[in-house]
Amino acid sequence: MLDYPKLIPNSVxxxxxxxxxxxxxxxxxxxxCAKCKTVEATKKMWLQHTPDILLIQLxxxxxxxxxxxxxNDVLVDFPxxxxxxxxxxxxPTNQSSDAxxxxxxxxxxxxxxxxxxxxxxKHYTTCAEHTDNVWYKYDDGMCACITTEDIxxxxxxxxxxxxxxxxxxxxx
Numbered sequence: 614m615l616d617y618p619k620l621i622p623n624s625v626x627x628x629x630x631x632x633x634x635x636x637x638x639x640x641x642x643x644x645x646c647a648k649c650k651t652v653e654a655t656k657k658m659w660l661q662h663t664p665d666i667l668l669i670q671l672x673x674x675x676x677x678x679x680x681x682x683x684x685n686d687v688l689v690d691f692p693x694x695x696x697x698x699x700x701x702x703x704x705p706t707n708q709s710s711d712a713x714x715x716x717x718x719x720x721x722x723x724x725x726x727x728x729x730x731x732x733x734x735k736h737y738t739t740c741a742e743h744t745d746n747v748w749y750k751y752d753d754g755m756c757a758c759i760t761t762e763d764i765x766x767x768x769x770x771x772x773x774x775x776x777x778x779x780x781x782x783x784x785x
Contacts, residue, residue, distance in 0.1 A: 635659050635701045659703035665783040667698075667722055669776040673730050684732070688770040693761050696722040696778055722778035727764065729772040737774070740764055 637657045646652050671689055674682045699720040726741035738752040740759060750759045763769065 632701075660698060660701050661703050663698055663702070663720060663780070665780045666725075667778040667780070669778065671773055671776070673774050684730075686771050689773055690765075690770060691724070691773065691776055693724045693764065695781075696724070698722065719781055721781045723781060724764075724776060725779040726777040727769070727773050728775040728777075729769070730774040731772055738772075740769070741777075 635658055637655050639653070639655050669691075673685050675685050676682050697720055702720065724742070726739060729738045729740065730736075731738060738750060740748055740750050740763075742748050748759045748761060748764065750757050750763070
């Protein structure tokens with residue numbers, strides 16, 4: 614699961630979020646060394662292996678200076694098709710893993726489902742693509758046919774909480 618460190622203000626496309634997740638970050642307090650005292654430190658995250666099913670959690674809650682959590686309603690653009698992770702992959706390692714090495718496989722994903730968090734009422738809905746390429750919205754006891762335009766509308770982009778992507782060519 615990719616857990617984005619922060620949402621960028623305003624409407625942001627998914628590749629910008631991935632770029633923010635994988636960019637070089639200066640550690641604000643530096644690194645303490647007994648011999649050298651304080652050393653400037655950075656960290657960089659990248660993907661070494663990718664799964665067939667990729668979950669991306671968008672941080673929809675932020676904490677203010679008094680410790681109170683509020684909902685982050687920023688609109689987030691995300692692709693329904695062709696999310697390409699290849700430019701976010703790092704060098705291969707010798708570690709064994711059930712996931713696929715970034716260097717050895719197709720890194721394109723299509724959205725197959727999303728979980729939405731509605732308002733601050735702790736209410737969740739799900740949108741999922743059925744095997745017949747038709748999208749459905751599940752909301753408690755209700756199930757309705759929807760379009761990708763419904764998913765990409767402001768409500769979908771504002772309420773998206775967890776995006777479920779499936780590697781192209783797997784499972785279908």
